[in-house]
Amino acid sequence: MSLLRQVLLDRRRIVALSALDWDLLVRQARHANLLGRLYRCLQAEGLLSQVPDRPHHHMKSAAVMADRQHMLVRYEARFLRDTLASLGLPLILLKGAAYVVGDLPAASGRVFADMDILVPRERLPEVESALIMTGWLGEKLDEYDQRYYRQWMHELPAMQQMHRGTALDVHHTILPPTARLKPDAQALIRDSVEIPGWSGVRTLQPTDMVLHSACHLFHEGESDNLLRDLSDLDLLLRHFSVSPDFWPGLIARAATMDLQMPLRLALRYLVQVLDCPVPSSALQALKAERSDGVAEHVLDFVYSRTLRPQHASTRDWATPLCRKLLYVRGHFLRMPPHLLFVHLARKAWVGPRTVSAAALQQDAP
């Protein structure tokens, strides 16, 4: 088990760390984009005084950077709200921006590369022009890429604020239309909730926020932020599940939204990797405890590597393969070309299966 995971599971473990352990912990946390969050965790538990100066500086530096980004996100949210209000639309924030402006625990030490917002598909052209008029410029893409985004993707090509440099992704749903799972974007928008104190700024309702996060995590082809995303989910669930009807609501919503697969995986790995207190009724309802069939054992194998901090110290012989499989799977879930399917299916079924059993033992919780 990576040192970072050991510390995330038991914060008090830091009191016994040597200088070399700290060295490793800082490097793993930095590669997982969890260095700032680690700082906030230890701060919340009153453990910062136990951290030696050097690692303390690195963690604080990351937390300061996160704070700065949070300030920028709140700042941009006001501009974006006004721009969308001129079209009679609310600003619906997704992912990191939603955690920050909604002041949720998942914002803790969170750094991000861009802001994500959700608008109704039929209003996309108007929204895009209004954004361009207020200084948001689209990426320079060739014709093929433009068509690729506009025809097949769930978002516009990334935009950037010409004055402030902030990056923005404008989504009209949470998965590409070509993906096999078909969540209902209209329902996501309809059931969004206003952030207290932020008139005209909304987030997805709690169940949808969790489903979106899970959905993102298990369609993602890049491994670098997976553990951070899992930690986001962990913090969201611990926060929302205080409400007694949260879990039944989440299970029901996953079914209507066609998002049982990502939720099932999310809950399984949340329990395995971060010891998240998911009630057994929820696990049973989704049959999340047991891996079903060869394909899921392969997935377990892939995620056992990619949900580690992506640092040299956690790498083994199977890591490059797992990263590649994840990448391929990300594409496979987003679009259905048959040739790709045949090719990848063979890779996913035949390649790793022969080795999974032995390798799975090493990183078992």
Next chain:
Amino acid sequence: MRVNQLSPAQVLASLSGGGFRVATGPFNCRVQSDIPAIAAELAQNYAHHRLLGPEEFIDFHIAVNSSRGLRRWIRPQALFSVDGVEPFTPLPRNQALPMIEWGLNWCITAYSNHVLILHAAAVARNGRTVILPAPPGSGKSTLCAALVNRGWRLLSDELSIIRLDTGAMLGLARPVNLKNASIDVIQRFAPQALFTEPVHDTTKGTVALMAAPQASVEAVDEPAWPAWMVLPRYRAGASTSLTPMPRGEAFMKIADNAMNYHILAAEGFRAVGDLVDRCQHFSFEYSDLEEAMQVFEQLASAPGDVPCTV
């Protein structure tokens, strides 16, 4: 144990093996490289620095290695990485040594928002520091190199680092990066100083590294306090003049030159404000280095307080 107690073979072995580990003020660095040609000059640049033991925390795990593939043989390149992250595109391999310095500066600015960092040289006398912020070409490095060869303690030629809690300056005592004509100027001015062979055709022109004076390295962890901010400008034929600068202007100059002023947000504003309050501010124009030295000598001899707490 100091770097100059290692034999050349030991330096080489550490570079290609577990790493060449040195303390540079507040930052512990581990350098790995598969380019043996840099070993001797690297050891010269860091001759008096403390070697780190195998059990010590390392702030920056860096490597400068030959690019793989064809680039190993044809127009060979060197690639900088910090703990597996590659922030820059590769450079011609003969720039590997300056690349280590540029790379370490990148690490400090990217990973150190627990301190205020100015793009400025800093030299100290009796615990009082002159901060020399300036755009490239202003003669900041030349002035800095000249001063440290006349009894000033080198903190850094490139990054002035200020603690947010006490306002104290942190020294690095790493080699001074000299460019183009100033290499000759300083070699004539200070024949005793140790230089690396000049490297031509970098993006900054020809560069050479001058090792920090032994006394600066040995004093690297001693406290230093900001006392003067001097904005230098080299102008051929100019007479030497030191002109007081209004505080408001000084604030803007410092904020402009702070690498992480905007990241530190409110704390950055406070830190720059405190720094402005602690310092006397001047703009300085010069063409003659000897005359310039006298001006700084006069600054240093003026009475002033050094806080006694750290």
